Each structure stands twice: as C-alpha cells, then as structure tokens.
Amino acid sequence: MLRIAALLSLLFLLFLTGLGPIIWGDDALAIDTAALAQGASAAHPMGTDGLGRDVLARIMVASRLTVGLALLTTAIAVAGGLVLGGLPAVLGPRAGRLINGFVGLVVAFPGLLIALVLAVVFGSGGTAAALAIGVASIPSFARLTQTLAASVAGRDFIAAARVLGVGRVRMLYRHILPNIAEPLVVQATLGAGGALLAFAALSFLGLGVQSPGYDWGVLLNEGLNRVYINPAAALGPGLAVVLAGLAFNVMGEYAAQAFGGRSRVIRTRGRSSRPAPGPALRVRDLTVRYGDAVPVKGVSFEVVPGERVGIVGESGSGKSLTALAVSGLVEPPGQVSGDIEAAETAMVFQDPMTSLNPALRIATQLAEVATTHEGMSRRAARSLAVTRLTDVHIAQAARVVRQYPHELSGGMRQRAMIAMGLMGTPRLIIADEPTTALDVTVQKQILDLLREVSTTTGAAIVLVSHDLAVVGQLCSRVLVMYAGVIVEDLPVSRLTAEPDAGDGPAHPYTRALLAAVPDLTADRSRPLATIPGRMPSPLDVTGGCPFAPRCPRADSRCHAETPAFDGAVACWHPHTTEHVLKEESR
Amino acid sequence: MTALEFHGVSVRLGRGRRAVTVVDDVTLTVPSGGVTGLVGESGCGKTTLARAAVGLVPLSGGAIHPRSRVQLVFQDPYSSLDPRMTVGAAIAEALPRRTRSDEVSRLLDLVGLDPALAVRLPRHLSGGQRQRVALARALTARPEVVIADEITSALDVSVQGLVLNLVREIQRELGLTMLFISHNLAVVRYVSDHVAVMRAGRIVESGPVEQVLSEPADAYTRTLLAAVPTLRSAPGA
Ligand SMILES: Nc1ncnc2c1ncn2[C@@H]1O[C@H](COP(=O)(O)OP(=O)(O)OP(=O)(O)O)[C@@H](O)[C@H]1O
Ligand code: SF4
Ligand SMILES: [Mg+2]
Numbered sequence: 001m002l003r004i005a006a007l008l009s010l011l012f013l014l015f016l017t018g019l020g021p022i023i024w025g026d027d028a029l030a031i032d033t034a035a036l037a038q039g040a041s042a043a044h045p046m047g048t049d050g051l052g053r054d055v056l057a058r059i060m061v062a063s064r065l066t067v068g069l070a071l072l073t074t075a076i077a078v079a080g081g082l083v084l085g086g087l088p089a090v091l092g093p094r095a096g097r098l099i100n101g102f103v104g105l106v107v108a109f110p111g112l113l114i115a116l117v118l119a120v121v122f123g124s125g126g127t128a129a130a131l132a133i134g135v136a137s138i139p140s141f142a143r144l145t146q147t148l149a150a151s152v153a154g155r156d157f158i159a160a161a162r163v164l165g166v167g168r169v170r171m172l173y174r175h176i177l178p179n180i181a182e183p184l185v186v187q188a189t190l191g192a193g194g195a196l197l198a199f200a201a202l203s204f205l206g207l208g209v210q211s212p213g214y215d216w217g218v219l220l221n222e223g224l225n226r227v228y229i230n231p232a233a234a235l236g237p238g239l240a241v242v243l244a245g246l247a248f249n250v251m252g253e254y255a256a257q258a259f260g261g262r263s264r265v266i267r268t269r270g271r272s273s274r275p276a277p278g279p280a281l282r283v284r285d286l287t288v289r290y291g292d293a294v295p296v297k298g299v300s301f302e303v304v305p306g307e308r309v310g311i312v313g314e315s316g317s318g319k320s321l322t323a324l325a326v327s328g329l330v331e332p333p334g335q336v337s338g339d340i341e342a343a344e345t346a347m348v349f350q351d352p353m354t355s356l357n358p359a360l361r362i363a364t365q366l367a368e369v370a371t372t373h374e375g376m377s378r379r380a381a382r383s384l385a386v387t388r389l390t391d392v393h394i395a396q397a398a399r400v401v402r403q404y405p406h407e408l409s410g411g412m413r414q415r416a417m418i419a420m421g422l423m424g425t426p427r428l429i430i431a432d433e434p435t436t437a438l439d440v441t442v443q444k445q446i447l448d449l450l451r452e453v454s455t456t457t458g459a460a461i462v463l464v465s466h467d468l469a470v471v472g473q474l475c476s477r478v479l480v481m482y483a484g485v486i487v488e489d490l491p492v493s494r495l496t497a498e499p500d501a502g503d504g505p506a507h508p509y510t511r512a513l514l515a516a517v518p519d520l521t522a523d524r525s526r527p528l529a530t531i532p533g534r535m536p537s538p539l540d541v542t543g544g545c546p547f548a549p550r551c552p553r554a555d556s557r558c559h560a561e562t563p564a565f566d567g568a569v570a571c572w573h574p575h576t577t578e579h580v581l582k583e584e585s586r
Numbered sequence: 587m588t589a590l591e592f593h594g595v596s597v598r599l600g601r602g603r604r605a606v607t608v609v610d611d612v613t614l615t616v617p618s619g620g621v622t623g624l625v626g627e628s629g630c631g632k633t634t635l636a637r638a639a640v641g642l643v644p645l646s647g648g649a650i651h652p653r654s655r656v657q658l659v660f661q662d663p664y665s666s667l668d669p670r671m672t673v674g675a676a677i678a679e680a681l682p683r684r685t686r687s688d689e690v691s692r693l694l695d696l697v698g699l700d701p702a703l704a705v706r707l708p709r710h711l712s713g714g715q716r717q718r719v720a721l722a723r724a725l726t727a728r729p730e731v732v733i734a735d736e737i738t739s740a741l742d743v744s745v746q747g748l749v750l751n752l753v754r755e756i757q758r759e760l761g762l763t764m765l766f767i768s769h770n771l772a773v774v775r776y777v778s779d780h781v782a783v784m785r786a787g788r789i790v791e792s793g794p795v796e797q798v799l800s801e802p803a804d805a806y807t808r809t810l811l812a813a814v815p816t817l818r819s820a821p822g823a
Contacts, residue, residue: 156660156661156662156665156666157665157666157667157668157669159637159642159658159660159666160658160660160666160667160720160723161668161679162642163640163641163642163656163657163658164657164679164680164723164724164726164727165680165727166679166680174668174671174679175668175670175671178668178670179668179669179670315712315715316712316715320712441627441809441810441813442627443769443813444813466743467743468743513743516743516746516747517743517772518746518747518750518772518773518775518776519772520771520772520775520799520811520814522772522775522776524775524776527751527754527755528747528750528751528776529747530747530748530751531747534698534700537700
C-alpha cells in the first residue's frame with residue numbers, strides 16, 4: 001500500500017517537475033491587485049501572497065526548482081562519493097589507507113554543519129547551496145562506497161581477475177561498481193529525500209534560493225511570516241516538503257527490500273505434509289520448468305522412514321533442482337508440477353554460509369526454529385540449541401551459540417546447519433552436496449554424523465552428491481539421474497560390486513560413471529575413463545534415449561524410442577546380471 | 587621452463603596482535619614441467635600458500651619464484667566468477683581483442699562446455715559448469731605455472747575425469763609446472779608425480795607420490811589416507 005502511495009507521489013512529483021512551470025507558470029506570475037495577501041478562496045484555494053500571486057500555483061511551479069536542486073545535490077554527492085570511495089581500489093593499498101583515513105575523519109563531522117560552513121564559503125544562491133549540500137554529503141557516500149567495495153573486493157572473482165592481470169580502473173567499473181550498484185541506488189534515493197529537506201531548510205534560512213527565484217523553502221518562509229492571516233500559505237509548501245521527502249524515503253526503503261529481499265526462507269508451498277506413518281517422501285511425476293527449459297522431466301520415487309537414499313548424476317542432471325523442489329524452494333520463474341508428499345523436512349545445503357544469516361548469532365537462528373515452529377519459549381529454545389549443537393559434536397557449544405556464522409569453520413557451519421534441522425523433529429533430511437566444500441577428514445565426520453542422526457531419530461535421508469564414493473559411504477540405495485530423469489534405482493551393494501564379476505549396475509550410464517571414479521589403485525599411466533560427449537541441455541527435446549549419443553550399447557531403437565523407467569532401470573539393453581536373475585528365481 | 591620454488595615462505599594474516607601464522611616456513615620446489623600435489627585438511631594453509639604464489643597475499647618471510655605468469659584456478663566456482671558478467675565476457679577479459687570470440691568458443695569446448703553458454707550469466711549455470719568456465723579463463727593467460735586449488739571438488743566424476751585428463755594433457759603438452767591442491771588423495775595420486783602433505787601451516791612429509799601414499803612416514807598422512815572414501819570397501823553397503 002505504502003509502496004504504491006510512494007510510487008504515485010513520486011510520479012506526481014516528477015510530473016510537476018517536468019510540467020508544473022508550463023501549466024501554472026502564468027498563474028504564478030499573475031498579480032491580482034484585487035486580492036493582496038488573502039486567505040483561501042474559490043479563486044485561490046491556498047490564498048495569495050503579498051503581491052497577490054496565487055500560492056498554490058507558486059507551490060506547483062516551485063516543485064521544479066526544489067526537486068531539480070535536490071537531484072543536482074544528490075548527483076554531486078554520488079559522483080564525489082564514488083570517486084573518493086573508489087579511489088582506494090584504484091590507487092592501491094597505501095594511498096587507499098590515506099584516503100580512507102581522511103574520509104573517516106570528515107565523516108565524523110555533522111553533515112549539516114559542513115553544509116552551513118560551505119554555504120557561507122560558496123555564497124548564497126540555489127546552485128551554490130546545491131554545491132554546499134552536495135559536497136557536504138560526499139564523505140558519507142564515499143564511506144558507503146568504500147565499505148561496499150571492500151566487501152566485494154574480498155570475493156574470489158576479484159582475486160581471480162587480479163591474477164589475470166585486470167587493471168585497477170577496469171576492476172572498479174567492470175567488477176566492483178556493478179556489484180555494489182543496488183545498495184548505492186537505495187542510498188542515493190534516500191539521499192535525495194534528505195537533500196530535499198536540507199535544501200528547504202537552507203532556503204528557509206535565506207541561505208538557499210534567492211528571490212526572485214523561489215523553491216518550497218522560500219515559499220515556506222514567506223508563508224510563515226503571515227501564518228496568522230493565511231495558514232495555508234505556510235502549510236502548503238511545508239506539506240509539499242514533507243510529502244516529497246517521505247516519497248523519496250519510502251521509495252528508497254522499498255528499493256532496499258526489492259534488492260535485498262532475496263534471502264532464502266524455508267517455504268513449503270507446492271507440497272503437502274503427511275503425518276508419520278507411510279513413506280517419508282513420495283514424489284510423483286515431478287517436473288521443473290524454466291520457460292522452455294525443462295531440467296527435471298517427470299521424476300517419481302519414494303523414500304521410506306529411516307532409509308538413506310543417494311541421488312547421483314552429472315552436473316546439470318537436475319539432482320539439486322529435484323531436492324529443492326521437494327523442499328519447496330524452487331524460486332520463480334521456476335515452475336514445479338507433480339505431486340510431492342513429504343514428512344517434516346530439514347534441508348542442508350552445500351554452502352551453509354548462504355543459508356545461515358550472517359548478521360545473527362547461532363543461538364538466535366537455531367532458537368528461532370523452535371520458537372516459531374514448535375511454540376517453545378525463548379529460554380527453552382536456547383538451551384535446546386546448545387543441546388543440539390552438542391549432539392552434532394560441536395565442542396564448547398555454549399560458547400559457539402554466541403558466535404556469528406563467519407566465526408565458525410566450514411565443518412562447524414555444516415554441523416550448525418544440521419543442528420538447525422534437528423531443532424524441529426524432521427522425518428526427512430535433504431542434504432545437497434553437504435560435504436563438497438569440506439576436506440576428507442571433516443567430510444567423513446559429517447557423513448558419520450548424518451548416519452548417526454538417521455539411526456537415532458529414524459529420519460530418512462536424501463543425499464544429493466556428484467561423488468559416488470560419498471554416496472556409497474552413507475546410503476543404502478541410489479537413484480541415478482541423467483538429463484532430468486531417473487535412469488536407474490539400485491542398492492548400493494550393486495554400485496560397489498565389481499562390475500566384471502557378473503554383478504553391478506544395469507544401466508550403461510551408471511557403469512560409465514563408476515568407471516570414471518579414480519581410486520588409490522587406478523593405473524596412473526593411462527588416461528582416466530571418461531564419458532565422451534555431453535549431456536543434452538534442458539532445452540533440447542530428445543527423441544529416444546537421452547544417453548544414446550554417448551552409449552556404447554546404443555542401437556537404432558535407442559535413438560528412436562525413449563525407454564521407460566520400469567522401477568529399476570530405464571534402458572532397452574541393460575547389463576543383465578546373472579546374479580540378480582538367480583536371486584529372483586530363488 | 588620454470589620451476590615453482592618456495593623458499594622458507596611464511597605468511598601471517600591479520601593485523602597487529604591478532605595476526606596468526608598461517609603458512610610457516612614452507613620450502614617446496616615444484617620441478618619445472620612437473621606436477622606436485624599438495625594435500626592437507628581445510629584451514630591448514632594450502633589455499634593461503636596458493637594465494638601467496640600469485641601475489642594475492644603478502645609474504646611475511648621467505649621468497650617465491652617466479653613472480654609472473656602464474657595462474658590460479660580457484661576452489662569455489664560460486665564466488666570466483668563475477669555474477670554480473672557473462673561467461674564469454676569473463677573468459678574474453680584476458681584475451682587480445684581480435685581473437686576473442688573464436689578463442690572463447692575454443693576454450694569452452696576444451697573444457698567440455700557448449701560454446702552457446704558464452705552468453706549466459708554464472709547464476710544460470712550449475713556448479714560444475716561454473717568451475718569449467720573458471721578453468722577455461724585461467725588458460726586464457728597462457729601461463730607457465732598453474733596452481734589448481736581444489737578445482738575438482740565441485741565437479742562430478744565424469745567431468746572430473748575429463749578435467750584431470752585435460753589437465754594432464756595440457757600440462758604435458760605445454761610443459762606446464764603445476765601445483766595441484768586437493769583433499770582427494772586418489773585425484774592427487776592420479777595427477778601428481780610428487781606429493782607434499784601439509785598440516786597447520788607446515789609441510790610434514792613430501793616425496794614421490796607412490797612412495798608417500800604407500801608407505802606414509804607421518805602419522806597425519808596415515809589419518810588422511812584412512813579418511814578417503816572408497817567405493818569398493820564402502821562401509822554403508
Ligand atoms: N534459475 C535457473 N534458470 C534456468 N536454468 C536453471 C536454473 N537453475 C538451474 N537451471 C538449469 O537446470 C539444470 C539442472 O540444474 P541442477 O542445479 O539441478 O543440476 P545438478 O545436477 O545439481 O548439477 P551440479 O552437480 O553441477 O550441482 C542445469 O542445466 C541448470 O543450468
Ligand atoms: S536405452 Fe540404449 S542408448 Fe539408452 S542407455 Fe540403454 S542401451 Fe544405451
Ligand atoms: Mg547441484
């Protein structure tokens with residue numbers, strides 16, 4: 001609501017700025033000698049001034065100068081701030097520290113004070129005042145630019161560009177500025193509101209716009225002199241200043257929300273919860289679309305309570321999207337269709353830093369889960385948080401809960417994420433590459449932890465990973481995905497069996513994947529086995545088996561007809577295993 | 587050809603009293619045209635050593651040679667690409683202007699990506715696809731020494747194999763000197779001739795890869811070996 005009101009008033013303001021003087025310009029100058037300094041009347045809704053000019057028309061006309069000067073001021077502040085704030089990045093560390101120190105010093109002075117001093121120095125008049133306020137706001141913009149630039153400068157892509165020899169200037173405009181533009185725009189919008197108010201104040205004090213020019217501040221001053229005769233003449237410009245200032249501010253806030261509001265919130269739209277008995281997860285014909293691209297094409301599977309299922313497949317096969325869809329986390333424009341019935345779910349991501357709020361202490365984030373979902377008291381929730389952190393083998397949990405996410409190591413963050421999942425009573429834990437960012441020793445601990453959690457709480461686990469060895473270590477059953485579909489569903493024992501010994505996976509793709517895993521006995525002199533060719537992209541419409549172009553067993557039928565998934569494998573010519581046949585006949 | 591040499595390298599991070607020694611007196615030579623693997627747990631200083639070699643962090647002691655034509659491929663494909671730059675622009679950045687589009691296509695193809703992806707932004711790619719872009723980008727500068735920091739930890743096996751073969755092939759063909767950092771011992775063993783084991787900022791053991799992995803002298807190396815997940819002896823089965 002507020003947003004629409006702000007947008008409308010901003011549009012109205014821009015309209016006035018553009019057309020006000022054209023529409024009301026003559027009225028504002030017309031001197032009505034019959035009506036000097038009058039109160040409100042039908043002919044003059046807000047009365048007239050000392051020369052008999054219509055006050056309302058003058059307010060309308062003054063909006064151009066007022067808004068124009070505010071924008072000029074903001075432009076000066078932003079341009080100066082960008083230069084001063086960006087220089088450290090361009091000049092290098094030593095000069096940078098000097099500039100930063102200087103900016104830090106200047107920021108400590110109140111802006112309005114500097115503006116007043118500068119206004120005296122620059123002399124009176126609209127442009128001089130704009131310069132004064134603009135220059136006075138440069139330091140705070142510079143500080144903001146610096147802080148934002150510093151946070152971006154710490155990211156790997158900046159380091160990567162530096163190693164490649166990208167120059168500092170190019171770095172600034174090509175890599176740093178585009179990545180900090182959003183908060184700067186927000187700040188500039190807010191700054192424009194502030195400038196408008198500051199300007200009105202200066203003009204009101206006689207330091208800003210000088211007659212015969214007039215902005216709202218001047219009108220306010222004139223009106224205030226006769227406030228007992230005609231209150232509208234003072235209220236009008238005053239109200240205009242306040243409304244315009246508010247409009248800029250609300251717009252700024254809204255922009256901040258729109259830009260910054262991408263934080264992940266666990267939502268459960270598009271999936272229904274199920275009470276305990278029955279499968280922990282049942283997925284029927286799950287499809288995910290992005291426009292013409294269909295990265296997940298009708299996936300169906302079930303997971304029973306306590307079961308640990310791995311989803312493997314190449315990059316882009318749709319395994320992460322399947323996991324996200326199951327958790328109700330696919331964001332628009334992604335469209336999810338199909339049936340998902342899932343018990344209470346906890347999600348663990350590859351990078352816990354993106355799913356933990358960096359601004360909140362661990363205790364606050366963990367406790368929030370229990371207070372909002374389980375209706376627990378704050379106190380009880382906090383002590384439960386400590387218990388859960390201890391459960392996931394975090395030493396000194398009582399101390400750790402008071403820390404912020406960035407103060408924890410990667411392994412600890414991942415444990416904290418799992419602990420967060422355990423604050424409720426999940427029947428299903430979905431972990432997307434939970435150990436990919438961790439080294440082997442920590443990886444093993446996290447996998448052991450997940451296994452322990454599933455045995456002690458009976459929660460089912462769906463583990464998404466590109467690493468077959470990791471899946472082999474934790475899971476009992478594996479789903480193999482290729483180009484958005486499940487091509488094989490097999491027990492881990494078949495995955496880990498020697499394929500040559502008459503056992504092993506039935507689908508040629510699963511076998512190819514296995515052959516590509518290097519282990520400590522691989523022949524170093526030979527190239528690693530790879531799968532030639534590329535997986536079809538989600539945009540490709542594939543007739544026939546999607547794996548056919550890369551499959552050593554493919555024949556004409558494979559290229560023409562798509563094999564259906566029969567519950568175990570989707571292939572016309574699966575590797576039959578005598579062992580399995582024997583089992584079945586028994 | 588150039589060998590990559592670390593002479594008594596130390597790196598302290600942080601300022602004043604809060605500074606900690608992250609890399610502690612490391613002496614290591616990656617022979618010219620050879621591949622040396624560097625293993626160790628997270629936080630032991632592998633990445634810092636790599637960053638020091640390309641001048642991203644200052645040394646507090648010792649020396650590294652050479653100081654130019656060294657490229658680093660980063661671990662995290664989610665943050666090593668500018669989110670506002672298309673794949674093509676990211677790769678083209680280090681290329682001379684006239685060869686750009688041909689070269690971009692060639693490099694994308696080299697790392698197993700569809701050249702049509704050049705117009706996409708990183709956020710439209712999966713993790714594995716992004717890492718391949720990062721790899722292609724490092725190769726644009728035609729480096730003599732390449733440091734690969736956990737480059738395959740985000741890749742799936744088929745691509746990992748492709749990339750490892752590619753890395754070996756390119757390394758041999760161009761005679762690249764390579765420091766290959768990974769926590770995956772099987773991968774390190776496959777790619778490297780020599781291996782160095784790092785713990786808490788120090789090199790605790792180094793030598794020919796077969797020897798170190800089959801007869802580890804240091805207790806920590808044995809711990810690392812024991813933690814390698816293997817398919818054939820999976821305990822979950
Ligand atoms: N927001 C999006 N817009 C358009 N396409 C997308 C989007 N997110 C994912 N995709 C596409 O969907 C396909 C599947 O993506 P997904 O993340 O599920 O792959 P994955 O199997 O998890 O791969 P990886 O092992 O690399 O993580 C990819 O081709 C990807 O490019
Ligand atoms: S259906 Fe044919 S092409 Fe597809 S995997 Fe089976 S054998 Fe290969
Ligand atoms: Mg994924």
